[in-house]
Amino acid sequence: DVKVTQSSRYLVKRTGEKVFLECVQDMDHENMFWYRQDPGLGLRLIYFSYDVKMKEKGDIPEGYSVSREKKERFSLILESASTNQTSMYLCASKSSTGELFFGEGSRLTVL
């Protein structure tokens, strides 16, 4: 089975802290995505990557950056966390047939 693992299920950070959210997939997928999920707003695309070291902005990239140094790992970085970044963050990788496999999510609270 495909497995997408997000390193932290729950995080609590303070405003201004740097936050790293890690995502690892074990199926050699080329495309990976970071979404945030908020009530009533659905899944909003932050960044995506279609190859190692290749990244593209999604619809809401402001305040975020990403890193894809290895094919299996896609990291989301909040350089200076703010309270409006409190959210559920979902990582996904896409198979060659187009199916997305999601991780369990990382619930981030910024105080």
Place this chain on the structure above:
Amino acid sequence: QQPVQSPQAVILREGEDAVINCSSSKALYSVHWYRQKHGEAPIFLMILLKGGEQKGHDKISASFNEKKQQSSLYLTASQLSYSGTYFCGTGGSNYKLTFGKGTLLTVNP
């Protein structure tokens, strides 16, 4: 830009049918449908590619009208297990995949 889903919510009795619509203002190459149950990750239902094909999965099927940039998800003879939030995702010419705000489906006994 997120695709627009309608309705936002629907309540059914077991055995009833439902249709969920998804439309985009941009040209589409693919439409993806996912279901998410509370507290869980979204699960893949189906993908429809440019070409107007219709797909089916048990009693759940979908259509894709690329000219109108619309897709519809059809749930027939709904079961309690169909409850959840349904998301459509739209893919353009690049690798980007954008989801809508979701449709909350509740199936009651």
